[in-house]
Amino acid sequence: MGGPKLKVIEVNEDHIVAVQVGNEQGEKLILKAADVTPYCEEGDFGVC
Numbered sequence: 001m002g003g004p005k006l007k008v009i010e011v012n013e014d015h016i017v018a019v020q021v022g023n024e025q026g027e028k029l030i031l032k033a034a035d036v037t038p039y040c041e042e043g044d045f046g047v048c
Helices: none
Strands: 006-011 015-020 029-032
Antiparallel strands (some): 006 015, 015 029
16 A cells, blocks of 8 residues: 655664655654565656
C-alpha cells in the first residue's frame, strides 16, 4: 500500500532504524528488515 517516505539511519542484523524524510530529528522507527521493501525514485515522479 504505502506509507511515509523514510530515511534509513541504521542497519542491524534483522532490523533497520529510520526516520521520516523531512523530520530527521523526529521519532525513530524500528522496523523488521523483512517487512520493508526498498524503493527508489528516478527522474520526474508523480501521479497525475
